[in-house]
Amino acid sequence: MVLTPSTMLPLGTKAPDFQLPDVVTGETISLATFEQKNALLVMFICRHCPFVKHVQKELANIGQDYCDRSLGIVAISANDVVKYPDDSADNLKIMAQELGFNFPLCYDETQSVAKAYTAACTPDFFLFNQAQELVYRGQLDASRPSNDIPVTGKDLRSAIEAILAEREIDFEQKPSIGCNIKWIPGKEPAYFG
Numbered sequence: 001m002v003l004t005p006s007t008m009l010p011l012g013t014k015a016p017d018f019q020l021p022d023v024v025t026g027e028t029i030s031l032a033t034f035e036q037k038n039a040l041l042v043m044f045i046c047r048h049c050p051f052v053k054h055v056q057k058e059l060a061n062i063g064q065d066y067c068d069r070s071l072g073i074v075a076i077s078a079n080d081v082v083k084y085p086d087d088s089a090d091n092l093k094i095m096a097q098e099l100g101f102n103f104p105l106c107y108d109e110t111q112s113v114a115k116a117y118t119a120a121c122t123p124d125f126f127l128f129n130q131a132q133e134l135v136y137r138g139q140l141d142a143s144r145p146s147n148d149i150p151v152t153g154k155d156l157r158s159a160i161e162a163i164l165a166e167r168e169i170d171f172e173q174k175p176s177i178g179c180n181i182k183w184i185p186g187k188e189p190a191y192f193g
Helices: 050-065 089-099 112-116 154-164
Strands: 003-005 019-021 028-030 039-044 071-077 105-107 124-129 134-138 177-180
Touching (some): 019 105, 050 071, 050 089, 050 154, 050 177, 124 154
Parallel strands (some): 071 105
Antiparallel strands (some): 124 134
């Protein structure tokens, strides 16, 4: 397992558009799906990664806790399923159903969306304001599978609360750490590695 940090895409970056299928409903999800929301959380996750497994219940909790607030949430998996079949669309559907995700979980088969966001690891979090400008990227919280810090979602939740209240995010943004995205051999992005 290679520990990989977020690329820390520059704040203010506009959210790249995408058109991806939700593995549960088959519906095509895009930025337009969330245009009525005051904020959008884009999460890059997968099924097999121990870092995602460590926080997956908190991801479901965030979906539940913000379902009545003006936050759009989409999770995206972009791993190479030839080498990592646990991350196939069918297995992602099982994951979403088992965890009770109330937000779309999409499969990025070509990995083009992950590259557009400069996603590097799972989990990797990108929070955008109503103008779809990046206001937060980084860790969920300080918990890791190898430490005894409880999973609370503190950093991400603080950023969500600030943006929904139209306040500045006034704390240091620390990179997420996780497994590297499993790129299709020969298709690794320039920023990776």
